[in-house]
Amino acid sequence: MKEEKKTKKVLKNKLPKAKKQFYYDLLMKARNEFMTQVKFHADEALTSQKDSAGERAGMATHMADLGSDNSRHDLELGLMSSEVDVVEMIEEALQRIHDDEYGICLDCGDLIAEARLAAKPYARYCTRCKEKRESMEDPGRRSR
Ligand SMILES: [Zn+2]
Numbered sequence: 001m002k003e004e005k006k007t008k009k010v011l012k013n014k015l016p017k018a019k020k021q022f023y024y025d026l027l028m029k030a031r032n033e034f035m036t037q038v039k040f041h042a043d044e045a046l047t048s049q050k051d052s053a054g055e056r057a058g059m060a061t062h063m064a065d066l067g068s069d070n071s072r073h074d075l076e077l078g079l080m081s082s083e084v085d086v087v088e089m090i091e092e093a094l095q096r097i098h099d100d101e102y103g104i105c106l107d108c109g110d111l112i113a114e115a116r117l118a119a120k121p122y123a124r125y126c127t128r129c130k131e132k133r134e135s136m137e138d139p140g141r142r143s144r
Helices: 017-051 057-062 069-098 114-119 127-136
Strands: none
Touching: 017 069, 017 114
């Protein structure tokens, strides 16, 4: 076990049991939803690959203005990987509930507003830090 207390303040956010349960339930629900999405897009990606043989011609025509079937395949894979990222963030958040570190901004160490957590239970940063991060990023690029 490495102690890193001298460089980083170890913050705890001891939540009442009912609050813990509330966020735990929210996270598990979100996790299920995203897992379903990941599976859906994985299936779509596989199907769209098969489709390039032209089995479902009607579909291919319909998708024509979105580009080739190949780019649809890439799109599905792209959606899937960002959903996999969210599932990872949810897993981390569940771990932080367990460690009494849930709801603490990973950047500044402030508590994340409860309204924000209720809307996005896997949020890693407070609104202020999130906005700061977004303004530093290229527009259109997703944050991790
Ligand atoms: Zn912050």
